[in-house]
Amino acid sequence: xxxxxxxxxxxxxxxxxxxxxxxxxxxxxxxxxxxxxxxxxxxxxxxxxxxxxxxxxxxxxxxxxxxxxxxxxxxxxxxxxxxxxxxxxxxxxxxxxxxxxxxxxxxxxxxxxxxxxxxxxxxxxxxxxxxxxxxxxxxxxxxxxxxxxxxxxxxxxxxxxxxxxxxxxxxxxxxxxxxxxxxxxxxxxxxxxxxxxxxxxxxxxxxxxxxxxxxxxxxxxxxxxxxxxxxxxxxxx
Amino acid sequence: xxxxxxxxxxxxxxxxxxxxxxxxxxxxxxxxxxxxxxxxxxxxxxxxxxxxxxxxxxxxxxxxxxxxxxxxxxxxxxxxxxxxxxxxxxxxxxxxxxxxxxxxxxxxxxxxxxxxxxxxxxxxxxxxxxxxxxxxxxxxxxxxxxxxxxxxxxxxxxxxxxxxxxxxxxxxxxxxxxxxxx
Numbered sequence: 001x002x003x004x005x006x007x008x009x010x011x012x013x014x015x016x017x018x019x020x021x022x023x024x025x026x027x028x029x030x031x032x033x034x035x036x037x038x039x040x041x042x043x044x045x046x047x048x049x050x051x052x053x054x055x056x057x058x059x060x061x062x063x064x065x066x067x068x069x070x071x072x073x074x075x076x077x078x079x080x081x082x083x084x085x086x087x088x089x090x091x092x093x094x095x096x097x098x099x100x101x102x103x104x105x106x107x108x109x110x111x112x113x114x115x116x117x118x119x120x121x122x123x124x125x126x127x128x129x130x131x132x133x134x135x136x137x138x139x140x141x142x143x144x145x146x147x148x149x150x151x152x153x154x155x156x157x158x159x160x161x162x163x164x165x166x167x168x169x170x171x172x173x174x175x176x177x178x179x180x181x182x183x184x185x186x187x188x189x190x191x192x193x194x195x196x197x198x199x200x201x202x203x204x205x206x207x208x209x210x211x212x213x214x215x216x217x218x219x220x221x222x223x224x225x226x227x228x229x230x231x232x233x234x235x236x237x
Numbered sequence: 238x239x240x241x242x243x244x245x246x247x248x249x250x251x252x253x254x255x256x257x258x259x260x261x262x263x264x265x266x267x268x269x270x271x272x273x274x275x276x277x278x279x280x281x282x283x284x285x286x287x288x289x290x291x292x293x294x295x296x297x298x299x300x301x302x303x304x305x306x307x308x309x310x311x312x313x314x315x316x317x318x319x320x321x322x323x324x325x326x327x328x329x330x331x332x333x334x335x336x337x338x339x340x341x342x343x344x345x346x347x348x349x350x351x352x353x354x355x356x357x358x359x360x361x362x363x364x365x366x367x368x369x370x371x372x373x374x375x376x377x378x379x380x381x382x383x384x385x386x387x388x389x390x391x392x393x394x395x396x397x398x399x400x401x402x403x404x405x406x407x408x409x410x411x412x413x414x415x416x417x418x419x
Contacts, residue, residue, distance in 0.1 A: 097335055098418035099325055099389035105419065114416050120322070120385035121329050124378050127337035216419070225413040 004068030008052075009075050015066035022050055022062040025074075031227040032074050033083055033112050035090075035201055036149035037062040039231060041158065044150050049083050049112065084116045092123045093172075095130070095144035096202075102211035103203030105219025109147060111226035133178065135186035138208055145203045146176045152205060156196035164190045176204070245293040245404065248279040248317060252306040253333045253373060254299025256282070257390040258324035262296075264393030275404055292317045294403065300326040301374045302333050305367035314380040319403065322376045323396070325389040325418060334373040341371050384409055387418050 002017045008030055015024035025032050026039065036047040043062040052061045053073040061074070073079065090096075090109065098104045133141040148167060153176075156164040164185075168177040180187035190196070197205060216222065220229070251259060259282060265272065280289040289295065295317030301307050314320055325331035336344055349358040376382050386399050395415040402409040 091329070095335070095338070096329070097325070097331065100332065100335070101419075110418055113418070114413065117410065117416065119387060119411075119416070120377060120382070121375070122377070125329065125334075125375065127330075127334065127372060129338040222414075 004066070006066055006068065006070040006072055008072045013066075013072075019066050020062055021052060021054070021064050021066050021070075021072055024066045025061065026230065030074075031230055032061050033115060033226075034062060034230075035108060035112060035147060036151065038151055038154075038199060038201075041151065041154045041199075044154065047086070047147070047149060049086055051079065051082065053079065080116055084113075084118050085122075087113050087116060087118050088120075088122045090147050091118075091121045092125045093128070094146060095127065101145065101203045102206055103145070103200075105214070105216060105222050107203060107221075108201035108226065109145075111221035114221070115226050130175075133183075133185050134208075135184040136190065136208075137186070138192055139185060139190065139197060140206045140208050141178070141185055142204055142206065143176060147202055148174055148176065149201060151199040151201065152176075152196045155199045156190075156194065159195040162189060162194065162196070164188045164194070164196060245276045246279050246291070247276045247281070247294045247296065248289040248292045248313065249281040249283075249296040250289070250298070250309060250313065251282070252297060252299035252309060252327070252376075253302035254324060254326045254331075256298070258298040258327075258388075258396075261388075261390035261393055262323075262396050265397045266393065268393075268397055272400065289313050289316045294319045294321065294400075296321045296323050297327055297376060298323050300330045300333055300376065301370060301379060303367040303369045307370075307379060308367075310376060310380055319383045320376075320380065321384045321386060321399070322382045323386045324391060325387060327376050328385050328387045330373045330375045331389065334375070337372045341369060345369075386411075387416065389419050391415075391417075 003014060005012050005014050007013065008025055013024050013028045013030065020043065022032055022034065022037055032050050032052065034047065034050040036044045037050055045060045045063040048060060050061045051058050054064060054070050098110055104110060130143040132143065150167060153165045153167065156162045163179050166177050166179055167174055169175055177183060178185050178188060249259065278284045279292050280286040289312050295313040297310060297313055297320065301310060322328050326333060345360045349355065349360045384399065386395055388395060392415065395411055398411060398415055399409040
């Protein structure tokens with residue numbers, strides 16, 4: 001396999017033919033903020049948080065193949081300002097009340113916002129009305145926190161072979177749905193053994209009777225910022 | 238840090254909050270003495286002054302859930318050169334804003350009429366009571382807010398960091414461990 005180098009914020013990053021900028025950066029221990037990217041799944045390129053400038057042009061680093069000699073900028077004021085604005089839009093579009101969320105401290109959205117120094121939501125809140133689905137005996141779906149990253153969809157389809165989840169609607173009306181006539185999780189073959197039960201980066205797919213098991217101070221991102229551990233084994237519950 | 242020649246005036250208040258952020262403010266402990274060398278308090282639970290006069294810094298805890306909250310917030314904005322939203326409720330509505338997906342009449346009905354044991358309940362309508370807002374709003378949706386200290390509550394250390402940064406003329410910044418939303 002042929003190899004090459006590109007620069008990321010001035011540092012040489014080696015890559016192998018076929019690797020994306022994100023893959024090569026992660027292999028080199030460099031953090032590029034991201035939410036919908038997960039190393040075990042095909043990139044979706046939708047959250048746009050991993051946008052970098054490659055030879056001056058903005059592109060998603062999770063889908064862009066690394067090219068020899070490319071000059072890639074990621075950790076700059078201008079790019080991080082745009083990333084912060086994307087995060088702020090995610091926060092106001094849903095209902096993200098961290099103090100009462102079981103995923104707080106283990107949440108990639110929250111940890112990424114800490115990383116980028118997001119001090120306020122800036123925009124006006126939508127305060128949408130999204131009922132939860134508590135029909136399943138073991139799992140709860142709280143759609144209020146969904147950021148449409150599609151990781152559960154990819155996991156259920158590509159790993160579990162079940163297609164339990166899907167995105168429905170377009171634009172601002174896009175929402176996560178459950179693939180059952182009733183629309184309820186209880187009426188699918190979703191189970192705890194599914195990969196889809198363990199990939200949600202936020203607090204949508206939650207194991208019941210497990211909430212707040214870890215004290216504040218001992219949760220994943222209490223210990224280290226997300227830049228130090230972009231894909232840690234998230235502590236559940 | 239060079240001390241300002243004149244003490245800065247600071248006002249604080251709690252709107253639709255729980256005073257938890259004020260309690261956290263007291264958690265700066267003996268650093269309060271160092272702070273008192275640099276600032277004096279205008280309206281605040283510490284002084285019990287009822288209206289905010291011209292101030293350098295206004296610190297507002299809690300979101301906006303009724304007409305009086307909006308009135309007080311506007312008084313703060315009109316009088317304070319720098320306005321700081323402190324805590325989850327001020328920053329994004331927080332716990333009170335979790336009523337926003339329900340209709341206000343349905344909430345009042347549930348609390349004062351329908352709940353078990355309330356046979357003669359009635360919705361309070363004393364003219365002295367401020368009217369509740371249809372939705373709970375964070376501060377920045379109504380006035381310009383200059384700085385935010387998120388957290389439920391933010392730690393005493395986070396509050397100290399922002400205040401000392403501001404008093405020293407630096408842009409406040411909270412690093413890992415100090416910035417948190419819960």
